[in-house]
Amino acid sequence: MMVVRPIGAADHEALRELARKTGKGFTSLQDDDKQVARKMEAALEAWKDGPVPEEAFYLFVMEDTDSGKVEGICAIESAVGISEPWYNYHLGRLLHASRELDVCNLVNTLTLSNDHTGYSELCTLFLAPEARQGKNGSLLSKSRFLFMAEFPQRFNENMLAEMRGYADENGVSPFWEGLGRHFFSLEFDQADKLSAMDKVFIAELMPKNPIYTNLLPQSAQEVMGLTHPATTPARKLLEAEGLRYTGYIDIFDAGPTLVARMDDIRAINQSHHAEVHVAQQEPEGDLYLISNTDFLNFRCCVSPVDALGNQGVGLSQEVIEALQINEGGTVRLVPLSARRR
Known part of the structure; x- marks a missing residue:
């Protein structure tokens, strides 16, 4: 039987092994010893009794009780953007009009945003490929909702989930190639890895003014808000529970950010x-x-x-x-x- 439970110190090697399987673009758990160690340290700090902290990283594992093997992980950040800035792009529109020329054009834009500061985040969802069968994915993803329903005082009334953005079969992100590379002068993998450790450089290097999307390559425009094929099932699960895409995307790969109020999530309110x-x-x-x-x-x-x-x-x-x-x-x-x- 599969059971989701809090991660413990004895699960460190199992977490490290899962990190080796996540692949390119999976920001929240990378094949990196230092990041895995930081994740474990933050998680063990969260799983302590006492006053409710302002920020906590609740990391869960899914264990096969028959074999004792850890087959997946999922997590909840109680509040994002408090100790470190939280960035994404908001897809908006600007009207350019001239009465004299009888021209009226709506232009799509990308604006750097911190609009979701303080939201609770559903994150770090990964199921080992060999365990992707039956209802394992549903259990792993939705177990977090029962935890939030039982302990609502630990979370914001609003939540979000960042979906991994589209990349081709070689792991190349068209959005990064069309936009991010021009400001960071880094390969996508390098920037993605750095963002998981320190987000200050994002504010230092990203353009502060709105970006006109029609100036981007068509390949970059086409993938804004699209989900990586491997992440599409996870997106469908969350949308079936009540999360929605409202025009916010990741600044690196343009993956969609889904949002909802806790009261609107079926598995919580029912x-x-x-x-x-x-x-x-x-x-x-x-x-x-x-x-x-x-x-x-x-x-x-x-x-x-x-x-x-x-x-x-x-x-x-x-x-x-x-x-x-x-x-x-x-x-x-x-x-x-x-x-x-």
Whole structure:
């Protein structure tokens, strides 16, 4: 059974191994010892009891309880742009008109933005290629919503998710080649790696005035807001839950930024608590996302349930053990996917 849980110190090598598999353009987890060490340090600092911090990096792993192998990771940044600036481009329009010439043109622009400062970020979602089957991707991505629903005081009422932008089969970003390279004089991989460590250089080198997109190569214009093929399934999952693209893109690869209010996320606003009972027989039917309510020992998995009425649910013994709860305890649950009308 797959279970999502907080990362622990013993998972360092598993995290390092996943970092070797992410590939070009995956900014938040790169094949780099120092970045992995920083991620682990920040995550272990977040998983401590005490006052709610202004900034925290909640990193989760998905573990196969049968083999003990870590097959994926996901994370939530409680607030972006507080200690380091948060940049993206906003796609807008400017009107150029002349009454005398009877000319009226709307021109698309890119403007450097810090509009999402303070938002909580859904980030660092990666599932090992060999584990991309069944409902593993849905569990890994949506488990974060049950955590946010259980501990809303740790997050902003608004959230975002940056989607990896389009790159060709050789890992080349047309948007970077058409714009970023002219200001950074770096290869895409170099700039992407640097941005994960220090964003100050972005403010120092990026143009401060709006950029007219019609001056960019057609290849760069065409990929603005497009998602990398490997990230498209993750985008669809998030959009099905309520996140939306509103015209903000990544400054390096032009991947879309999805945003939503916590109250608008289906898995958050439709989740509820229920008392746990041991099912008399193996539950069947629709799958549910189920978590315990423990912060430090958070656990989340996917399983059918028996609805017992009066807010009670029947779970298999395997699920109860995986969630590390006892009969009579409390879980939070929601249907894994929105029901079709």
